[in-house]
Ligand SMILES: NC(=O)C1=CN([C@@H]2O[C@H](COP(=O)(O)OP(=O)(O)OC[C@H]3O[C@@H](n4cnc5c(N)ncnc54)[C@H](OP(=O)(O)O)[C@@H]3O)[C@@H](O)[C@H]2O)[C@@H](O)CC1
């Protein structure tokens with residue numbers, strides 16, 4: 001019987017002698033021509049969520065663009081296809097590079113280019129670090145879900161309902177929305193290396209033992225790039241040593257809280273993903289232990 005979790009962990013205050021190595025190194029593999037924004041939002045959210053160090057791996061010709069936009073995030077140019085998406089030629093480079101990190105986030109804005117999907121499937125089977133897989137990373141996994149049986153480390157999947165439909169193939173988005181918990185449970189089944197975050201109003205976080213239904217957030221968050229921020233947040237929390245379920249749960253809760261602060265500031269209609277990003281500090285400030 002699955003246990004419903006209602007309590008949310010607090011974030012411990014930092015010890016005075018902390019250094020950035022204590023808070024996790026996050027590698028973000030994201031972006032393609034036309035979708036550099038997703039890559040930037042995800043990596044900035046990881047930093048704002050406490051990661052000690054964040055590096056964004058991006059197709060090489062887009063490197064200059066993101067390097068100009070990002071100040072605190074480091075950038076790493078990677079081999080690209082003629083469509084300016086990540087090339088499978090970069091697989092070994094990414095694998096070797098990933099050894100220097102604690103967590104890898106893969107997916108925002110990668111595109112659905114066939115070669116990039118092949119790269120993602122290979123990385124999933126070979127990376128020896130916990131992974132947060134989102135957006136086009138999930139679309140790649142949908143090509144071969146059996147890859148989940150070959151992963152070396154824990155994977156947190158963060159599909160929106162349509163991505164969930166692509167993963168499962170047998171349900172429409174509408175059916176998923178009408179039976180969210182039941183379908184999430186079917187997907188998790190006995191997979192012990194997977195945590196699922198089924199996004200949308202009342203996001204569900206589930207592993208093979210327990211689940212949480214989120215109540216923070218609002219429809220203003222149905223805006224481009226909002227999910228890319230969540231991916232970076234969860235990766236950062238994993239890097240700060242929260243176990244996968246708790247990292248996902250806390251990420252979802254604080255993402256919604258930041259969305260609620262953004263609603264107070266700009267309202268639901270005008271809210272953009274950058275408003276959510278701007279309100280992460282407030283959400284984190286109010287969630288520190290003993291506060
Ligand atoms: N600035 C940038 O660089 C940005 C880049 N981005 C990147 O773009 C890539 C494509 O991602 P994407 O999610 O936009 O497209 P896609 O997977 O086709 O799904 C969209 C469809 O899913 C559905 N749907 C979603 N939520 C639902 C819900 N709660 N409840 C019900 N249905 C729901 C809905 O379907 P509809 O109802 O319209 O049929 C919707 O139209 C990805 O890599 C991402 O990272 C974006 O993040 C934007 C900012």
Ligand SMILES: Nc1ncnc2c1ncn2[C@@H]1O[C@H](COP(=O)(O)OP(=O)(O)O)[C@@H](O)[C@H]1O
Nearest residue numbers: 160199200201217218219222224225226227228
């Ligand atoms: N009505 C809503 N209530 C609460 N949260 C929402 C609502 N609509 C969207 N969200 C949240 O916003 C995010 C949207 O993510 P996603 O669909 O991946 O968008 P994108 O691909 O544009 O980043 C998810 O975390 C989702 O839970």
